[in-house]
Amino acid sequence: MSVKNRKDTRNFFAFAGISIVGFLSFYIYPIVRTVYLSFTDTSIMDPIHKMVGWKNFERAIIYDDVFHLALKNTFRYAIFVAALKLILALVAAILLNNNLKGIGVFRTIFFLPFIIPTFAVSYVFRFFFHPANGLVNESLGKVGIDGGGWYADSRTAMLTLVISSLWGFGVPMLIFLAALQQVPKELYEVANLDGASRWIQFKIITFPAISAVFLFNVILATVDSLKSFDLAFLMGRGEGYPANSTLLYSVYLFNQAFRNPWSLGYASALALIFFAILLTLTAINFRLGKLYVKNEN
Amino acid sequence: MKTKMNQKSTKVKIFLYCALTLLSVSLLLPLISLILTSFKTFDESVGVYRWLPNQFNFNNYRDVFALENFNYWSYLRNTLLIFVLKSVGTILTCTLTAYGLIRFKVKYSKPLFTILLTVILLPGELLAIPMYQVYLSVGWFDTYYPLFTACFFATDVFMIFMFRQFFMSIPRELFEAAETDGASELKIYFKILMPLSRPAILTCLILYFTGTYNDLYGPLLYISSREKWTMAQGIKSIEDIFNLGPRDYIVPWNLVSAATLLSLIPVLLVFGFAQKQFMDSMARTGIKG
Numbered sequence: 001m002s003v004k005n006r007k008d009t010r011n012f013f014a015f016a017g018i019s020i021v022g023f024l025s026f027y028i029y030p031i032v033r034t035v036y037l038s039f040t041d042t043s044i045m046d047p048i049h050k051m052v053g054w055k056n057f058e059r060a061i062i063y064d065d066v067f068h069l070a071l072k073n074t075f076r077y078a079i080f081v082a083a084l085k086l087i088l089a090l091v092a093a094i095l096l097n098n099n100l101k102g103i104g105v106f107r108t109i110f111f112l113p114f115i116i117p118t119f120a121v122s123y124v125f126r127f128f129f130h131p132a133n134g135l136v137n138e139s140l141g142k143v144g145i146d147g148g149g150w151y152a153d154s155r156t157a158m159l160t161l162v163i164s165s166l167w168g169f170g171v172p173m174l175i176f177l178a179a180l181q182q183v184p185k186e187l188y189e190v191a192n193l194d195g196a197s198r199w200i201q202f203k204i205i206t207f208p209a210i211s212a213v214f215l216f217n218v219i220l221a222t223v224d225s226l227k228s229f230d231l232a233f234l235m236g237r238g239e240g241y242p243a244n245s246t247l248l249y250s251v252y253l254f255n256q257a258f259r260n261p262w263s264l265g266y267a268s269a270l271a272l273i274f275f276a277i278l279l280t281l282t283a284i285n286f287r288l289g290k291l292y293v294k295n296e297n
Numbered sequence: 298m299k300t301k302m303n304q305k306s307t308k309v310k311i312f313l314y315c316a317l318t319l320l321s322v323s324l325l326l327p328l329i330s331l332i333l334t335s336f337k338t339f340d341e342s343v344g345v346y347r348w349l350p351n352q353f354n355f356n357n358y359r360d361v362f363a364l365e366n367f368n369y370w371s372y373l374r375n376t377l378l379i380f381v382l383k384s385v386g387t388i389l390t391c392t393l394t395a396y397g398l399i400r401f402k403v404k405y406s407k408p409l410f411t412i413l414l415t416v417i418l419l420p421g422e423l424l425a426i427p428m429y430q431v432y433l434s435v436g437w438f439d440t441y442y443p444l445f446t447a448c449f450f451a452t453d454v455f456m457i458f459m460f461r462q463f464f465m466s467i468p469r470e471l472f473e474a475a476e477t478d479g480a481s482e483l484k485i486y487f488k489i490l491m492p493l494s495r496p497a498i499l500t501c502l503i504l505y506f507t508g509t510y511n512d513l514y515g516p517l518l519y520i521s522s523r524e525k526w527t528m529a530q531g532i533k534s535i536e537d538i539f540n541l542g543p544r545d546y547i548v549p550w551n552l553v554s555a556a557t558l559l560s561l562i563p564v565l566l567v568f569g570f571a572q573k574q575f576m577d578s579m580a581r582t583g584i585k586g
Contacts, residue, residue: 008401011482015397016406018390019413019457022450026424027416033427044433095317100310109321111576113328115568116561117511119532123557127334127550128327135330138346167324174580227420230513234533250422257426258518264426271422278420 037268044262056269067270069244070252077158077232077248078225081165086221089169090214093176094206107177114170122234125164126151151235154245161235161246165228172217179213180206208294215289222281229254249274335555342551357555364552366538369559371524372531379444379527380509384502386448387456391501392494394451395460396486400472410461413454421514429518443519444512456501463497464490499571500578506567507579532560 013020038056042049060067092110096103116124129136129150137147151160187205196204207214229250232240239255240247253274257267334342335357337350362369398406432443451457467490475485513529520526526534535556536548568575 009403009405012397012401012403012405015400015482015486016394016409017397019394019451020409022390022447022452023413023416026428026447026450026452027419030424030427031419033430034423037426044430092320095313095320098313100313100317103317106317106321108572109324113324114579115507115564115575116328117507117529117532117564119511119513119529120557120560123532123553124327124331127331127554130550133343133346133550135326135346167327170576171579174576178580227422230511233513253422254514254517258429264430268426271420271426275420275423279418282418 034268034271037265038272040265042263042265042268044264049265052265056266057273059266060269060273066244066247067252070240070247070249073158073240073245073247074226074249077162077165077228078222080162081225081228082218082221084162084166085169085225086172086214086217088166089172089217090176092169092173093180096173096177097180110173111170114168116168118230119234121164121167122231125160125167126235129160129164151246152242154243157236157242157245161232164235165225165231172221175213175217176210179210183209207292211289211293215285215293218289219282219285222285223278226278226281331554332558334550335558337551339549339551342549342554343547357551358559361552361556361559364535364538366523367531367535367556368524369531369556372526372528373563375441375525376510376527376529379441380506382441382445383448383509384505386445387451387453387505388498388501390449390451391453391456392460392491392498393486394457395464396490398457398461399464400482410457413457416454417458425514425518432519438519439521439525440519441525444515459500460494460497463494467493496574499574503567503571503575503578507564510564528560528563532557 039051039053040049041052041055096107096110113121128134131137131147131149131152134150136150140147148156151157183206188201191201191205227250228248232246232248233251233254236246236251238251240251249270253267253270256263256270333349336353336355337357341347341350361367398410428443428447432438437443471489472485475489476482480488510528512527513533516527516530520530535553539547539549
């Protein structure tokens with residue numbers, strides 16, 4: 001028996017050992033190093049660095065106005081994108097959850113924007129909202145409305161970014177749809193006999209049945225929208241154009257760390273603050289979830 | 298009575314179709330607008346907006362391939378190369394790990410899996426900065442190594458999780474029977490486990506293909522020379538080719554839209570061939586990149 005045990009142990013490490021090496025070198029090392037860097041003034045430009053204590057955190061939390069703006073932008077962006085995306089996804093899923101002819105075609109169409117790579121999405125919407133020769137302003141012009149500058153105007157750039165981000169609601173939609181299909185049809189038949197309206201049916205049957213999945217989607221959408229980088233980077237020319245109006249947290253962090261002046265120390269502090277924010281919001285989401293998730297187990 | 302209840306009234310049906318169509322049209326509008334523009338001439342594309350081009354021609358598509366600073370095939374080849382390297386690394390090491398986790402009754406198995414799972418929460422930003430320093434210091438700037446090396450160390454915990462779930466659905470007796478027949482563990486892994494894992498491997502490939510194709514962050518950090526660019530970098534920069542001076546230059550939307558649409562072809566092909574698998578994979582992970 002002990003021979004078998006020893007053999008099992010050897011085999012276990014022979015197969016799974018690679019993940020331990022990977023875990024130590026690609027997760028533990030970078031995290032420890034990021035914490036260390038956040039207390040230094042490390043920069044790629046200057047190989048010699050010294051400990052600066054809490055200075056980086058102080059600078060971020062108290063003094064750095066651009067960072068405060070990026071933080072404000074990110075929260076604004078995330079709240080609107082997450083909320084609107086969830087509503088769109090839920091409405092689309094409810095529409096798709098009907099046994100109609102050709103429903104598969106609609107499902108594919110609703111999902112399609114999601115598979116379009118972000119680098120292409122940015123051109124699709126920059127042309128769509130082009131101030132001079134885009135479809136939106138042309139159509140608005142027809143009915144006598146001056147469309148404005150959209151992404152070229154610092155007052156509307158964030159709105160344009162939010163609308164463009166909503167395009168890809170395919171995944172939360174599929175997750176909702178899978179949950180909706182699990183709801184027993186008999187429940188609705190009973191409700192129909194009782195003459196309950198559709199809204200009442202949604203409130204007392206549908207939502208409680210999909211509430212756990214709803215929480216999952218809320219957490220996913222919150223974290224995803226807070227971490228958004230690609231589209232904001234592409235539409236904001238990598239710098240939150242115009243006038244930092246679309247500067248999101250991750251774009252600012254990217255520019256601090258990997259562009260002139262390559263302030264790795266300061267960026268590490270920003271990354272840690274970011275992680276703390278993500279953790280806090282996920283915890284809040286779980287708390288809020290307790291208020292509405294109906295657990296059958 | 299029963300049939301009446303099961304069948305939706307015509308009114309409801311009409312409402313549903315209207316809503317579905319309305320949503321579809323508004324989702325497709327931006328894309329249709331770009332498609333139509335790819336057939337326009339330069340003057341049409343930067344002039345007052347008209348729905349249809351004066352005449353449909355494919356000149357823009359031809360011209361995209363002839364652009365001096367834009368090499369579609371090179372971007373595609375580079376992206377595919379990175380995709381292959383990443384997926385080989387992940388499929389190999391994550392299946393090995395997952396097999397180790399489910400196959401051997403060892404007290405370390407559960408704790409290791411739990412520890413590995415904790416990193417799913419970590420944002421990439423937290424890891425990127427030190428790794429950037431490391432890769433720079435070993436002289437890997439402007440190479441593909443930083444983009445795929447981690448994949449060869451079973452660092453994609455989600456994939457470990459997915460393969461583990463899949464392997465647990467395979468009856469243990471299959472492994473045990475092979476063991477009694479004297480097959481080595483490596484032989485069981487290659488001859489029994491791998492052939493059975495095709496659906497899980499396909500899921501991984503689909504996710505990695507779209508993930509690599511989409512990835513802008515990695516290439517932006519590490520790849521600088523134009524001939525090593527990925528599709529994401531090539532398309533991102535196509536408008537810069539025409540940016541010769543002032544900030545308010547005119548983007549030749551006819552060419553930019555044609556190039557953008559060409560870049561969609563590989564993803565649409567994969568989607569077309571494995572639509573169901575594709576949607577299932579995406580829905581299971583909730584990620585795009």
